[in-house]
Amino acid sequence: xxxxxxxxxxxxxxxxxxxxxxxxxxxxxxxxxxxxxxxxxxxxxxxxxxxxxxxxxxxxxxxxxxxxxxxxxxxxxxxxxxxxxxxxxxxxxxxxxxxxxx
Amino acid sequence: xxxxxxxxxxxxxxxxxxxxxxxxxxxxxxxxxxxxxxxxxxxxxxxxxxxxxxxxxxxxxxxxxxxxxxxxxxxxxxxxxxxxxxxxxxxxxxxxxxxxxxxxxxxxxxxxxxxxxxxxxxxxxxxxxxxxxxxxxxxxxxxxxxxxxxxxxxxxxxxxxxxxxxxxxxxxxxxxxxxxxxxxxxxxxxxxxxxxxxxxxxxxxxxxxxxxxxxxxxxxxxxxxxxxxxxxxxxxxxxxxxxxxxxxxxxxxxxxxxxxxxxxxxxxxxxxxxxxxxxxxxxxxxxxxxxxxxxxxxxx
Numbered sequence: 595x596x597x598x599x600x601x602x603x604x605x606x607x608x609x610x611x612x613x614x615x616x617x618x619x620x621x622x623x624x625x626x627x628x629x630x631x632x633x634x635x636x637x638x639x640x641x642x643x644x645x646x647x648x649x650x651x652x653x654x655x656x657x658x659x660x661x662x663x664x665x666x667x668x669x670x671x672x673x674x675x676x677x678x679x680x681x682x683x684x685x686x687x688x689x690x691x692x693x694x695x696x
Numbered sequence: 697x698x699x700x701x702x703x704x705x706x707x708x709x710x711x712x713x714x715x716x717x718x719x720x721x722x723x724x725x726x727x728x729x730x731x732x733x734x735x736x737x738x739x740x741x742x743x744x745x746x747x748x749x750x751x752x753x754x755x756x757x758x759x760x761x762x763x764x765x766x767x768x769x770x771x772x773x774x775x776x777x778x779x780x781x782x783x784x785x786x787x788x789x790x791x792x793x794x795x796x797x798x799x800x801x802x803x804x805x806x807x808x809x810x811x812x813x814x815x816x817x818x819x820x821x822x823x824x825x826x827x828x829x830x831x832x833x834x835x836x837x838x839x840x841x842x843x844x845x846x847x848x849x850x851x852x853x854x855x856x857x858x859x860x861x862x863x864x865x866x867x868x869x870x871x872x873x874x875x876x877x878x879x880x881x882x883x884x885x886x887x888x889x890x891x892x893x894x895x896x897x898x899x900x901x902x903x904x905x906x907x908x909x910x911x912x913x914x915x916x917x918x919x920x921x922x923x924x925x926x927x928x929x930x931x932x933x934x935x936x937x938x939x940x941x942x943x944x945x946x947x948x949x950x951x952x953x954x955x956x957x958x959x960x961x962x963x964x965x966x967x968x969x970x971x972x973x974x975x976x977x978x979x980x981x982x983x984x985x986x987x988x989x990x991x992x993x994x995x996x
Contacts, residue, residue, distance in 0.1 A: 609936035613943045614914040620922065622935040627922055629915040 602650075602674055602683050603643030603690040610638070619682055626680055633659060637670055641683055643690035647674060701744070706802070707735035709860040709876040710892070711809060713802070714739035719747050722793050729795050732890050733879050741785040743778075743805065745798075748790050760804060760928040769929070771804050773797075780805060782812070799880055803858065807926050811934045814941050815862035815873075817926040820898070822859040822875045822888075824852040828896030829875035830966055831859050832954070833924045838901040841882055842958050851963070852889050857882030858926065863944070865894035872948050897969060898945075899954035900924075907965045908955040917951040918942050 604610070610619045617635040619628045630638055633655060640650040651670045656663050677683040684690055699718035704727050706713055712735050717723050722745065727734065758773040769787075771778040775797045780787030787805070791797045807817050820833035821840040832843040844856040854860075854877040865874045873895045877888035900912070900920050912920065921942045927935070952969075956962040 607932055609932065609939040611918075611939050611943045613918060613946065616915050618915060618918055618939065618943070620935065620939055622930070622932045625922070627919050629919070 599687045600647040600671065600674070601643055601645070601686050601689050602637075602641040602647055602678075603686075604638065604641050605681055605684055608682055621681055623681065628677075628680070628682065634673055637673060638677075638683070643684075647671065704730070705735045705737060705739050706730045706733050707737055707890075708733055708802070708806060708878055709810070709815070709862060711741070711806065712737040712739045713805070714742045715745060716742065717745040717747070719745075719793070722747055725793065725795055726798060729798070730879050732887060741787070741805070741809070743780070743787045743789055743801070745789045745791065747793055749792065758800070758804065758928050759930070760808070761930045769808060771801065771928075773800065776801055778804075780808070782808070803880060803926065804928055806860070808929060808934075810860075810862065811927065811929070811938055811941075813862065814937075814944070815860075816938065816941060816945075818859045818861060818898075818921075819857070819924040819926060820859040821856045821882075822854040823847055824854065824875075824889075824891060824893040825850075825896075825963075825967060827893060829854060829893040830896050831861075831875060831898040832901050833859075833898060833920070834901035835924075839903050839956065839958065840901065842903075843901065843956075843962070846958065846960050846963060848960065848963055852877075852891055853886070854878065854891065854893075855880060855882075855888035856886065861895065861945070863941075873945060895949050897950045897952060897966075899952055899966070902953065902955045903958060904955035906955070906957055907962050909965065909969060910953045910955070912951055912953055914946055917946045921945060921951070 607622050608619055609622055610617060615632060617630040617638055619630060636654045637650055640654050647670060648667060651667050655661060655666050674683055674685055678685045701716040701718045702723040703714050703716040706715055715726055756774040760769060760771050763770050767783050768779055768781045775794060776789060776791035778787055778789040778801055789801050803817060810816050818833055820831045821844045822829050822831045832840050834840060841856050844853055854875055858878055858880040860876040860878050861873050863873055865872050874892050875895050876892040877890045879887040881887050927938055
């Protein structure tokens with residue numbers, strides 16, 4: 595899948611809450627609990643299913659954090675893969691409905 | 697002709713629930729078990745019990761789910777089956793006469809009611825000391841029962857196992873949380889007192905060579921809290937609400953890790969703990985790459 599065609603959406607089977615600058619995410623199905631740092635939170639919040647990941651990295655990460663764009667893209671893909679393996683994010687090469695059921 | 701039903705109203709956490717049965721022995725059992733929590737208040741909810749020959753108390757995991765697309769809850773374990781409709785406030789339970797099954801059904805029902813009202817049940821011992829409730833939470837073996845056994849005589853035990861928490865307190869509904877006594881006993885096999893008090897501090901327990909109190913980060917506090925909240929429902933909306941409640945609790949209530957050596961001195965530490973709680977959530981956002989970018993910090 596070409597990098598610029600990755601779309602991500604938050605699963606509906608999760609609960610999320612921001613507290614003290616961190617995003618807490620819980621998978622309702624198995625109670626797995628995650629704490630996201632600020633950068634990960636920016637990606638998570640931008641996961642609307644319509645915006646390509648590359649655009650999210652460009653607009654939400656590179657604009658706000660001092661980071662090499664290619665490295666940021668690589669790290670973001672790794673992060674997205676990890677969260678999708680826990681059912682927190684849905685990944686597709688096509689646009690997704692926001693907050694997609696798993 | 698249908699047998700007449702006898703009704704006892706059991707009020708835990710300020711929520712009166714009418715329990716009815718046509719079985720005299722079972723009625724006596726529940727009156728005895730919840731003595732101290734029987735109430736003359738008008739019930740908010742009603743549960744009808746039908747006794748069956750269902751198996752003994754089951755170690756199976758309980759399932760709590762909506763019945764299809766309806767609002768009605770189905771609550772099932774090897775030793776009981778229950779249906780409860782939150783719109784009418786009425787439910788029906790089929791179980792054997794075992795008091796532990798009865799406790800489980802009531803705990804689950806309260807957990808559902810509390811989740812909607814911004815409260816929760818917590819795996820924690822709790823006790824009133826100098827007018828404030830202190831909670832001692834942790835996994836099995838962390839020391840919940842030990843803390844209650846070590847309590848000085850002037851301490852009022854609310855529970856040694858399941859703490860009952862609701863938002864607000866007697867002085868101000870918008871301020872903090874209150875802990876209520878419950879009849880749900882753990883190893884101590886003693887029901888708590890039917891009293892309540894504003895929550896002073898929640899301690900997560902660890903046994904160690906000396907007494908020590910440490911601060912927890914907000915994220916760690918929420919993580920620990922969610923791990924110890926009793927909640928069974930497979931319902932994303934309620935899980936979201938519960939997470940919001942846990943975050944609110946962390947903001948409003950001091951939460952610490954208490955490493956303790958199991959003797960009576962630990963209660964001196966609890967009494968002397970500085971209750972001036974202030975936690976600032978203002979955090980400077982650094983416009984630079986987090987060295988761990990974008991690693992998920994932790995998961996459990």
